[in-house]
Amino acid sequence: MDILIVGVGGQGIILASEILADVGKDTGFDVKKSEVHGMSQRGGSVSTHVRFKDKVFSPLIKQGEADFLLAFEALEAYRWIYFLCSEGSIIVNNLKIAPTTVSSGLMEYPEDIERRIKQSGHKVQFVEGLQLAEQSGHKKAMNMVLLGALSIHLPMISEKEWLKVIKDRAPAKTQKINEKAFLLGRNQQMLQS
Amino acid sequence: MKAILSGNEAVAQGSYEYGVSFAVGYPGTPSTEILENIVKFPQIYCQWSPNEKVALEVGIGACLAGVRTIVTMKHVGVNVAADPLMTFAYTGVNAGLVIITADDPGMHSSQNEQDNRFYAKFAQVPLLEPSDSQEAKELVGFGLSLSEKYDTPVFLRLTTRISHSKSLTIITQKREEHSAPPFPKNLQKYVMIPAHSRKRHLAVKKRSEELKKESNTTHWNYFDIQDKKVGIISSGVAYQYAREVLPKASYLKLGMTNPLPCELIKEFIGQVGKVYIVEELNPFIEDQLKAMGLQVEGRSLLPDTGELNPDILAKAFSPSTVSVVSAPGDLPPRPPAMCPGCPHRGLFYVLNRRKIRAMGDIGCYTLSVLPPLQAMDTCICMGASIGAVHGFNKALEGSDPPAFVGVLGDSTFLHSGITGLLDVAYNHGTSTIIILDNRTTAMTGFQHHPGTGFTLQGKEAKAVDLVGLAKSLGISRIKEVDSYDLAQLNSVIEEEIKAPEPSLIISKRPCVLLDGKEKRQQRVIDPKLCKGCKACLKLGCPAISISKGKAIIDSLLCNGCPVCEQVCKSKAVRPVE
Numbered sequence: 001m002d003i004l005i006v007g008v009g010g011q012g013i014i015l016a017s018e019i020l021a022d023v024g025k026d027t028g029f030d031v032k033k034s035e036v037h038g039m040s041q042r043g044g045s046v047s048t049h050v051r052f053k054d055k056v057f058s059p060l061i062k063q064g065e066a067d068f069l070l071a072f073e074a075l076e077a078y079r080w081i082y083f084l085c086s087e088g089s090i091i092v093n094n095l096k097i098a099p100t101t102v103s104s105g106l107m108e109y110p111e112d113i114e115r116r117i118k119q120s121g122h123k124v125q126f127v128e129g130l131q132l133a134e135q136s137g138h139k140k141a142m143n144m145v146l147l148g149a150l151s152i153h154l155p156m157i158s159e160k161e162w163l164k165v166i167k168d169r170a171p172a173k174t175q176k177i178n179e180k181a182f183l184l185g186r187n188q189q190m191l192q193s
Numbered sequence: 194m195k196a197i198l199s200g201n202e203a204v205a206q207g208s209y210e211y212g213v214s215f216a217v218g219y220p221g222t223p224s225t226e227i228l229e230n231i232v233k234f235p236q237i238y239c240q241w242s243p244n245e246k247v248a249l250e251v252g253i254g255a256c257l258a259g260v261r262t263i264v265t266m267k268h269v270g271v272n273v274a275a276d277p278l279m280t281f282a283y284t285g286v287n288a289g290l291v292i293i294t295a296d297d298p299g300m301h302s303s304q305n306e307q308d309n310r311f312y313a314k315f316a317q318v319p320l321l322e323p324s325d326s327q328e329a330k331e332l333v334g335f336g337l338s339l340s341e342k343y344d345t346p347v348f349l350r351l352t353t354r355i356s357h358s359k360s361l362t363i364i365t366q367k368r369e370e371h372s373a374p375p376f377p378k379n380l381q382k383y384v385m386i387p388a389h390s391r392k393r394h395l396a397v398k399k400r401s402e403e404l405k406k407e408s409n410t411t412h413w414n415y416f417d418i419q420d421k422k423v424g425i426i427s428s429g430v431a432y433q434y435a436r437e438v439l440p441k442a443s444y445l446k447l448g449m450t451n452p453l454p455c456e457l458i459k460e461f462i463g464q465v466g467k468v469y470i471v472e473e474l475n476p477f478i479e480d481q482l483k484a485m486g487l488q489v490e491g492r493s494l495l496p497d498t499g500e501l502n503p504d505i506l507a508k509a510f511s512p513s514t515v516s517v518v519s520a521p522g523d524l525p526p527r528p529p530a531m532c533p534g535c536p537h538r539g540l541f542y543v544l545n546r547r548k549i550r551a552m553g554d555i556g557c558y559t560l561s562v563l564p565p566l567q568a569m570d571t572c573i574c575m576g577a578s579i580g581a582v583h584g585f586n587k588a589l590e591g592s593d594p595p596a597f598v599g600v601l602g603d604s605t606f607l608h609s610g611i612t613g614l615l616d617v618a619y620n621h622g623t624s625t626i627i628i629l630d631n632r633t634t635a636m637t638g639f640q641h642h643p644g645t646g647f648t649l650q651g652k653e654a655k656a657v658d659l660v661g662l663a664k665s666l667g668i669s670r671i672k673e674v675d676s677y678d679l680a681q682l683n684s685v686i687e688e689e690i691k692a693p694e695p696s697l698i699i700s701k702r703p704c705v706l707l708d709g710k711e712k713r714q715q716r717v718i719d720p721k722l723c724k725g726c727k728a729c730l731k732l733g734c735p736a737i738s739i740s741k742g743k744a745i746i747d748s749l750l751c752n753g754c755p756v757c758e759q760v761c762k763s764k765a766v767r768p769v770e
Contacts (some may be wrong), residue, residue, distance in 0.1 A: 009517075030361060032325075033360075038325035056360075064515075095750075101527070103739075
């Protein structure tokens with residue numbers, strides 16, 4: 001299973017990928033994951049590769065081979081679609097964050113980003129990440145909503161396993177919120193486009 | 194038990210398991226998390242030093258005292274530590290010492306992508322290269338034993354994709370105990386005056402010969418013969434990419450790459466047809482093999498700049514399997530930016546307004562080079578801002594030079610800015626230096642430094658007095674300002690840049706990411722008052738954008754600082770009640 005998680009530095013992508021890698025390991029797979037720290041975390045475009053299968057060599061997914069694209073932001077989803085294999089699916093947060101190249105007035109945020117994503121030929125699921133996170137108690141739990149939305153497509157991993165790892169990984173005081181956010185995300189439905 | 198560890202976490206775990214008692218370094222991506230994880234083991238003393246040179250010197254002392262030691266730094270940090278390194282390679286160790294160099298091919302967070310394998314060859318010390326976290330852990334142990342057996346410091350080279358990739362690693366609670374004899378009085382070996390150094394250099398040459406034998410026989414360099422038509426010689430993460438793309442080829446996997454296992458390589462080449470070298474950055478292995486007259490290929494197929502990845506290898510070795518799709522070209526890029534609420538932003542805005550240019554430095558504030566601020570004219574290396582602005586102003590002395598200041602952060606100043614400031618004071622400089630004092634090493638993830646009042650292990654420490662320090666260096670004009678107060682910044686900069694003597698401005702505010710977001714007051718723009726003049730966009734704050742002709746602040750991003758409020762002439766920005 002090759003999963004590319006993309007978004008904007010500071011959105012909680014690294015924690016989401018940690019949890020995903022952990023459930024992969026606990027389910028008995030060889031796991032590798034690659035992320036970038038440092039300068040790129042300051043609001044830049046961020047991508048984290050998570051791979052689990054019987055034997056993984058490269059920590060990076062090859063272009064055109066990812067099974068899932070889990071995107072925390074719409075423009076970033078579109079930017080990374082080319083990593084998906086032809087049967088690959090997109091799970092995308094319904095959120096737009098203007099990059100500084102846009103907010104400073106130099107460039108335009110593509111108005112038709114949803115249409116472009118839908119027309120990519122992949123199965124697409126839009127998730128109301130922010131809204132569901134707020135519903136669960138804190139907007140920061142958006143990463144758990146999105147993990148939840150992904151989880152339903154990974155039938156080899158049980159709900160119990162996910163919840164156990166979330167409990168282990170997330171700070172105790174936010175545990176209830178995180179669980180709730182994950183389950184709200186998990187109950188989303190994939191749309192065919 | 195198995196854990197998913199990053200290469201950096203694995204080095205920390207290896208340090209514990211193989212009996213390291215002393216760990217020292219300076220933060221730098223991608224090396225930082227090694228010491229941040231070692232601090233979790235109470236059995237290991239660890240510390241941040243002010244810079245990498247000091248860190249290596251401290252490490253040398255510790256290994257001479259008889260405890261196993263690791264010293265950590267990023268690739269460019271080795272440049273700073275190169276002075277002790279080159280001579281320490283002559284004296285050798287007492288207990289084992291491993292230097293971790295974390296290289297950054299592709300420059301995810303660095304100013305260059307130098308290939309530090311050359312340092313190992315230059316200093317004539319062994320070089321180890323893991324290709325995943327399990328190997329990173331075990332090579333700490335192998336490196337320490339090599340260090341002790343051959344009486345040499347050892348290089349363990351990580352790269353960003355090793356440091357920051359996670360893979361399954363077997364970990365144990367068991368810890369080896371090691372001790373070395375007390376530091377002997379051995380002047381010929383440890384006091385490097387010319388007469389002694391000449392003998393030690395001969396000892397280094399002899400050691401290098403013995404290490405060649407080690408490299409030929411160690412299990413860290415091994416064959417995996419499959420399809421004999423193609424043989425790949427590789428090391429580090431490049432080996433994993435090759436296995437992914439060419440699963441059937443035969444491999445010579447190198448874990449020890451200096452000195453190279455020449456006999457083993459010849460034997461491998463004799464068993465396979467076409468031989469390719471798959472290595473990231475410079476043709477370090479390839480050039481040596483070609484100098485031996487061996488028929489190998491590598492650089493003709495693979496780039497010698499930037500990071501490798503499986504796609505680059507696939508294009509080189511099996512183009513028919515390569516995906517034809519690529520990234521859409523018309524999208525607005527999303528470069529990193531100074532955070533909303535960053536206390537550095539206002540200063541660069543003021544410099545821009547006053548048309549003052551800046552010799553810059555290494556840290557989050559380097560991001561001020563990006564549009565719209567573009568407020569930095571140079572960025573070379575840690576601390577270079579001060580020397581560069583002094584030289585620039587000196588060279589144009591007596592003419593009417595453009596206004597330039599030197600700008601650097603607190604951690605960078607303490608790393609290697611102090612001697613630059615001393616130079617300004619000593620050589621009758623008139624430059625204005627600005628320290629952006631945010632009370633942390635922010636870019637690498639908030640490490641303590643000698644100005645913060647705490648050590649890596651969380652003990653209270655003497656916090657350096659920047660004003661007192663600058664005074665004692667000979668700077669008499671010193672101003673402390675609030676980074677959020679644009680009017681004050683403006684007037685102080687105007688005054689100091691005119692002064693006919695050197696001056697230091699210390700612009701103070703803790704990093705916004707450390708300074709409790711919850712208690713801060715977000716800002717909002719009143720659409721009735723906003724005239725759409727876009728003055729606030731000149732700050733380059735990621736939270737501010739224009740929608741339907743009016744400026745808006747994204748409440749998801751705003752970290753609550755008063756800077757945009759001060760640039761709005763229409764008084765449209767106010768705190769959220």
